[in-house]
Amino acid sequence: xxxxxxxxxxxxxxxxxxxxxxxxxxxxxxxxxxxxxxxxxxxxxxxxxxxxxxxxxxxxxxxxxxxxxxxxxxxxxxxxxxxxxxxxxxxxxxxxxxxxxxxxxxxxxxxxxxxxxxxxxxxxxxxxxxxxxxxxxxxxxxxxxxxxxxxxxxxxxxxxxxxxxxxxxxxxxxxxxxxxxxxxxxxxxxxxxxxxxxxxxxxxxxxxxxxxxxxxxxxxxxxxxxxxxxxxxxxxxxxxxxxxxxxxxxxxxxxxxxxxxxxxxxxxxxxxxxxxxxxxxxxxxxxxxxxxxxxxxxxxxxxxxxxxxxxxxxxxxxxxxxxxxxxxxxxxxxxxxxxxxxxxxxxxxxxxxxxxxxxxxxxxx
Numbered sequence: 001x002x003x004x005x006x007x008x009x010x011x012x013x014x015x016x017x018x019x020x021x022x023x024x025x026x027x028x029x030x031x032x033x034x035x036x037x038x039x040x041x042x043x044x045x046x047x048x049x050x051x052x053x054x055x056x057x058x059x060x061x062x063x064x065x066x067x068x069x070x071x072x073x074x075x076x077x078x079x080x081x082x083x084x085x086x087x088x089x090x091x092x093x094x095x096x097x098x099x100x101x102x103x104x105x106x107x108x109x110x111x112x113x114x115x116x117x118x119x120x121x122x123x124x125x126x127x128x129x130x131x132x133x134x135x136x137x138x139x140x141x142x143x144x145x146x147x148x149x150x151x152x153x154x155x156x157x158x159x160x161x162x163x164x165x166x167x168x169x170x171x172x173x174x175x176x177x178x179x180x181x182x183x184x185x186x187x188x189x190x191x192x193x194x195x196x197x198x199x200x201x202x203x204x205x206x207x208x209x210x211x212x213x214x215x216x217x218x219x220x221x222x223x224x225x226x227x228x229x230x231x232x233x234x235x236x237x238x239x240x241x242x243x244x245x246x247x248x249x250x251x252x253x254x255x256x257x258x259x260x261x262x263x264x265x266x267x268x269x270x271x272x273x274x275x276x277x278x279x280x281x282x283x284x285x286x287x288x289x290x291x292x293x294x295x296x297x298x299x300x301x302x303x304x305x306x307x308x309x310x311x312x313x314x315x316x317x318x319x320x321x322x323x324x325x326x327x328x329x330x331x332x333x334x335x336x337x338x339x340x341x342x343x344x345x346x347x348x349x350x351x352x353x354x355x356x357x358x359x360x361x362x363x364x365x
Contacts, residue, residue, distance in 0.1 A: 014241060026305035027291075033312045034288050038323040039277070059161055059189060062107065063361045065230070065267025066115065068352035069094055071101050074360050078161060080107040083267045083348055084115025084197055084230035090206065092139035095120055103147030109159050111150045114197040114207060115230045115268065121153070121197070122206035129204065152195025152228065156221055161189045191365070192224040194261075199231030199268055200249050214251040220259065225365070227256065227264040235292030236264075237272035237347035246292065254293040257286075260343055262365050267349035273358045276345040282322070284315030 021028045062075055065083035074080065082102065087094035095118060102110050114121040119133040120141055126133055135141065150157050197207040198215055207230070209215050220227075231249060232238035233256050238248030247269055256264060260280050279285055291300070291308055300308070348361045 024305075026302065026309050030287075030291060030305070030309045030312045033309070033316050034284060037282070037284050037316060037319050058364045059191065061226075061263065061265075061363050061365055063265045063346050063348035063363070064350055065265070065347075066270055066349040066351055067098065068117065068350075069098065070350065070352050072350050072360060074105055075362055076106055077362060078108050079159065079191070080105060080110045081193075081226070081228050081265050081348075082110070082112040083228055083265050084113045085117045085267060085349075086112065086115070087118050088352070090117055090119030090121070090133055092120055092135075092143065096144055099144060099146055099149055102149050108161075109150065110148065111152060111157060111159075111193055111195065111228060113152050113195040113228055113230060116197075116199050116202075116205035116207055118197070119206045121151075125206040132204065152193065154196045154198075154219075155194075156224060157193050157195070159191050159193065161191070163188055191226060192221075193226040193228055194221055194224040195228040196220075197230050200247075202247075211249070216249070216251045216255040220255055222259050224259070225262045227259070227261050227266075229264070229266045231268045232266045232272060232347060233264070233292075233345075235288060236276055236278070236345045237266075237274055238269050240269055240271050248292075250293045253289055256343065257289045257293075260341060263344050263346065263363065265346045265348055267347060269347065270349040270351040270353070270356070270358075272347040273349050273351075274347055275361065275363075278343045278345060279319070279341065280343065281341045282315060282319045284312060284319045287311045287315050 015023070017028075059079065060077035061079045061081060062077035063081045063083070064072065064074060066085040067082070068085055068088050080102065086098035099112075102112065119125050119129075120135070123141070126135060126141075199205075199208055200211040201208045229252070231252070232247070233253040234246050234248035234250040235253055236248060238246050240247065257280060287308055344363060346361050346363065350356065350358050350360070
């Protein structure tokens with residue numbers, strides 16, 4: 001008797017641009033305008049200029065996320081950051097295997113957070129869902145061997161780098177910053193990293209919160225260099241597909257605008273893998289944050305949405321004017337000033353699905 005295969009679940013066809021326009025015309029136009037803002041930096045490996053008062057020594061940061069039991073190729077660097085979802089089922093065996101693999105890598109510092117799949121690491125989840133994950137003697141959270149891996153859970157780590165390490169890959173970008181800041185390249189550098197595994201609720205997983213709840217405001221430090229988080233901020237590398245609504249957290253978006261860290265590393269949305277440079281001083285970015293920072297409890301009136309379109313248009317003109325003036329003047333000082341107050345967003349999700357070929361991301365800070 002021939003076997004009968006079960007039909008694949010039906011998925012609706014992707015929305016066309018015209019359908020998106022008819023659905024939310026003002027939002028569609030605002031997002032189209034935002035997508036045409038200037039691109040600050042093209043290469044993921046290119047170094048960043050730094051803000052005044054901070055050392056210009058270069059530190060190589062390697063970023064991965066959502067490895068889900070896989071062991072991808074990881075380039076060498078000074079810091080290795082893992083933004084969660086080390087495992088699939090969150091068992092002791094899966095997490096321990098990932099920790100041992102991370103410990104075998106040559107990076108001076110390795111910092112990880114949990115993701116929603118790493119169930120064993122969430123004490124409340126283990127307590128409330130014994131049917132999904134259970135601790136037993138010899139295979140509890142306390143039995144994990146972390147080796148030299150630093151684990152952050154709504155906490156901060158300060159890492160110090162000797163000047164010899166920070167200077168080993170100096171480039172013209174760092175020299176440019178040092179010219180204008182008159183900094184001593186022989187001093188040590190310290191980076192502060194804040195790590196949190198929290199993501200908005202989606203299914204029965206660990207470290208989740210209802211989307212209407214703000215778990216970030218007033219609870220995150222304002223003096224850190226790097227945010228290491230599992231879920232993305234709303235509006236930044238957080239779309240499962242081009243025609244799908246943003247899945248990130250609006251409360252987190254507002255906090256990042258206030259803190260303005262140098263680097264934000266996350267994962268969770270595998271298909272969002274990539275880089276986005278955010279220039280906070282541009283009005284086009286501030287308008288975008290106002291639009292994306294609207295939570296589920298709030299809503300924008302139709303009039304407000306069209307006002308955002310007007311503000312976005314003028315902000316876009318201003319951003320391009322800033323870039324064009326810098327290019328016409330060909331001023332190194334102008335180029336450096338243009339890159340100040342910039343946060344680099346990295347979605348470093350690797351993924352474990354068939355056909356995934358995403359690689360670790362490398363950036364110098």
